[in-house]
Amino acid sequence: MTKLKVATCSLAGCFGCHMSLLDIDEKLFELVKAVEFDRSPITDIKHCGPCDIGIVEGGVCNAENVHVLKEFRRNCRILVAMGACAITGGIPALRNNVDLWDCFQEVYHYGIGLEKGQIPNDPELPLPFDRVHPINEVVRIDYFLPGCPPPADAIWKFLTDLAAGREPKLDYDMLHYD
Amino acid sequence: MDTLETAAHPENLRRVVIEPVSRVEGHGKVTLLLDAEDRVHQVRLHIVEFRGFEKFIQGRPYWEVPVLVQRLCGICPVSHHLAASKALDIIVGAKQLTPTAEKMRRLMHLGQILQSHALHFFHLASPDLLFGFDADVAKRNIVGVAAVAPEVAKKGVLLRKYGQEIIRHTAGKRVHGTGSVPGGVNKNLSRAERAGLLGEIDTIVEWSREAVGIIQKLFADHAKLYESFGRFESNRLGLVRADGALDLYHGGLRATDAAGATLFDHADYQSYYELIHEEVKPWSYMKFPFIVAQGSEAGWYRVGPLARVAQCDFIPTELAEAERLAFKAFDGGAALSAPLGYHWARMIEMLHAAEGIKELLLDNDLSGGDLVVRGEPQLRGVGVIEAPRGTLIHHYRVNEDDQIVSANLIVSTTHNNQAMNEAVRQVARQHLDGRTLTEGLLNHIEVAIRAFDPCLSCATHALGKMPLELTLVDAGGETIGSLRRDGA
């Protein structure tokens, strides 16, 4: 049996969804019998190759996020939005009603005990967007897995359903937005 | 010595970038500037994402903050949850928590230390240590470890699981729970829950001890490499208990210099800002903190397991204390400044956490019913905790209407900003300078970064993110080649 290729990444997220993925605990060893990880924070593969499933955590907050997201969409047959941030923007979207310039000023000019206050502007830093966006506003998404983070059981059920060719279905206890 | 922070003439150099840095938590990149002879002229670790928590929590009701700000980080949410709660304890006038509340929080925190340290050592760092820094990229991950050393991988996964279960029992769920509230906690632990968790604790303590043995043996077997790799000298910062013991939940601030001399001790963290300032550099969203008295050039420091274990007077649990003594004695103290010494100190702390969890689970106070206290409200509070990665500072001001007016957060990885940059530059000097860069050589840079267990997720609370990939750009700015970890 050929293994499913799975890539994962975190955009404007906190890595909590990836932690929840690891919270399947020892079932991880069962999972890797059916699944091979491509690009992911747990491997050293830096760019996503052709994959069966791409799992994206986090919303889109800067130009680099868009490049990564589009690379995932191009390469992944099935693209999954994992967690509140990817689906709604999440907590980072709280800044959507604050002027980005005010945000920068607060952090890099007015902070307590701050010296050489200045707003970082090196070309190495990707362009931040004025708003944080859910990923389905940027690319087509095939499945949504809500939660902050989605429970490990939900991730496990979802992946094993997909691997078995079933339409994924979450029980009540697996569906939470917080 | 050339600091390698800023090249004198960047315009004639070629740029190499490692993006994203992988097997760390969060996103970052490293850029190197090289001349025609492959000599390294500039190395920078950039934090490239911005989130602006300090701004957007303004106006929020204060009791929401411990639950809101833990979303800074999914790896160590408990640290933010508790640091914010400690600051808010001050704001609600809770001078002394009930024994049940304090012990529930301590238990939650030790669960966090256990799971985070296990995650870092086994899931993220162990492939480099077990296979070599330039091993085949395809097997350099936890799945590769499971194939070669299934017992090691399994114990790592189960150690993390146990820590996560402690968090679930105390906070309601494993990631982003709600257990701690201003002035206390929202639940206790039943006797039955305690008994269930105690059932496995001896195995957890034993496996933690074995983990210390793994890194100790690696140091012994590869002493020359492990002691020198990315080595630099620096000040240290961390909390200590009143008697000088390691205490990850509460204490006073202690800073020591590279030789171990005291810079300040048992300092009240409510006025941390008189001791520590931060500098902004244009090329990173992560600020650069330093000790005010030493100034920004000499005052930077390291935090985290290596700083804590090196500068505490003792560890108050038996097995971990024995390991601390062995660690300090190793080769005349050679591991105390070595970046890879972080792994060793981290495993000693994991053992301490396992022992501490056992002690707490046996304590009937955990099942008490007195959960919250309140007192005379205050308008300002600072909470500091030793998170898995180091000292974590949360500082809030509120108005009379219970809303947050301002916030200042200095996260663990930010404290280590200069130290990580220093380690990366040392590795560049030691291993990359004048050589043709290969994927394996570039991984050396990441091995040094990983030693700090940086949480670039936390670190981007201000604005942005940090992944590793290398692109070669010629003097005219034209891309002449790129190097990626996937070999593409």
Added chain:
Amino acid sequence: MTKTFTLDGKVIPFEEGETIMEAAAAAGVYIPHLCHHPEFKPHGSCKLCTVNIGGRLGAACTNRAAEGMKVESETEALNADRRALTQMLFVEGNHICPSCEKSGNCQLQAVAYHLGMLTPHFTHFYPARDVDASHPDVLLERNRCILCELCVRASRDVDGKNVFGIGGRGIKARLIVNSASGRLADTDMSVTDRAAEVCPTGAIIRKRHGFTVPIGQRLYDHHDIAEVPVAGMERPKK
């Protein structure tokens, strides 16, 4: 003789003058709703309780039950419409469940769970809305308001204070406070008012009480809203 109608094939007894919603609730059958509350005059605005009454669509909270009526509620089509309505409510406001103290006890969230909503789907508005923290004991979080007007009705009809109102029209409609300053502190609102506890979401909350119920013990943590009777929804004892 008891009069009856059928709801999704189930025989539901009713008393003359009862709405479909009232009769269903008394029989322990859940019809999704947000703006309805048994203590208050039906409003018919959220449209979530729309049912198929013998071939035409109508709000269960305003249509009276009639002998022999055939009502459908839990159908694919009706639930798809309900899901879309709920999704619109989510994107029109700023419903950030992860940090909301009402999470787990929120009817908007619970209805969305009941309907299997996995994503708000529509483009988020991220509207700029105010928080009014001026009152010493009650916080008004307009980001979470769904304009159900339960607080308006409770304050006017039960508390006799008329603290709240709806200002503006269409997408600009918003919850306003009836004081010269527009601030809650300048009204006679009290934390013991019915209006302070009737909000189905986290828009009106008691200050300093958030997150005191542990995860796992909240209303909808393990039970679908259809299985959790709303207080007062039982048939009033005669």
